Amino acid sequence: MTSPQTEITTPLQKLEDARFDQIGIEVWMKRDDLNHPLIQGNKWHKLRLNLDQAAKQGQTQLITFGGAYSNHIAATAAACYERGWSSIGLIRGDELANNHQAWSLTLKQAQRHGMQFEFLDRQTYRLRHHQAWLDALQQRFPNAYLLPEGGSNEFAVAGFEKVINQLNQQCEGWTDLFCAVGTGGSLAGLAKYASPNQTVWGIASLKNADYLKPQIQNWIGSSKQNWRLLTEFHGGGYAKSNSEIMLKTKQFESKFQILLDPIYTAKLVWAFNTLLEQNHFQAGQKIVLYHSGGLQGCTD
Structure with a gap:
């Protein structure tokens, strides 16, 4: 590979x-x-320097956001898996939490690469751009590197x-x-x-x-x-x-x-x-x- x-x-x-x-x-x-x-196309280009930045900061866990069909979720999971890091995906759609049968192949692949999921209802998911909510999330995971939705920064x-x-x-x-x-x-x-x-x-x-x-x-x-x-x-x-x-x-x-x-x-x-x-x-x-x-x- x-x-x-x-x-x-x-x-x-x-x-x-x-x-x-x-x-x-x-x-x-x-x-x-x-x-x-596994980390195809634009997703590798978007992740590459973010991974370097996380490493510089001594962070070996990535937390990010996406929907059930998010290429970014799959790519982040694969990138962390290859580096031996952990990853958490905050996924839009709390109806998926107890309905594994409805998971997309993208989610299933991310899980195979070790990503843990938290499924959020749509109202909570909309808070992903609110700094106060992100600050609280960072406090929950003080050693994690937070990546925005789609990895775009x-x-x-x-x-x-x-x-x-x-x-x-x-x-x-x-x-x-x-x-x-x-x-x-x-x-x-x-x-x-x-x-x-x-x-x-x-x-x-x-x-x-x-x-x-x-x-x-x-x-x-x-x-x-x-x-x-x-x-x-x-x-x-x-x-x-x-x-x-x-x-x-x-x-x-x-x-x-x-x-x-x-x-x-x-x-x-x-x-x-x-x-x-x-x-x-x-x-x-x-x-x-x-x-x-x-x-x-x-x-x-």
Whole structure:
């Protein structure tokens, strides 16, 4: 198994399609689903510097937040397991506490990697951004490192500098980068380290995601405006889908032999195809679709 300490350059796979040739665009997929078998894609980049920070502080227990289908929960559990650390997941949905049959494959995998769960009702879960509640949580676990939902913070954002450096070496002059968005940290990191003339497009996987924009801009910095957040491709909400998304996913997987996760990358591909059909792109654009992993949940 690849060590999470090992940095590898993941492939940039050219996608060949007659539709692209007709318009005069080039399209690639950045295969960060291949950067680690368990801590895939953007989750490794978001965790890497946070893990380093926890180690510097002498903390070997991580506590974090997520829903039943959270790739971040699975990745955090795996990262702690590999380091011999302990992990606790505060999970949205107290109805799951005594209903193991309803657990997602993502939760089951996290449990196999040693994560302990506390299932919170939705009202309590909403307190995850309230400092007084977080302070009380830290008092309960004084030796733990608290990671926000999705792992998104300034350390997570900084982890994407290496992704952009790889892309610049693999595809000189790329113009557009599409990434899926949950909490906004990946979009912020990619946009922060991309050049001002490169546009990073975020595809929100949850409903009503406009509230993320101020935090994303804060992470990037007020002077940089090279990003967009598209909120109309959520497919019904987080961890939900529709027949069109499922059709486009099957077509993409069949044509390019690349497996997509249903929570994030499938919606990204649907959004890209919709924009393509709407003649959104122009000749000369070099477009990268970012595969953020999450394949442990592809059969949930």
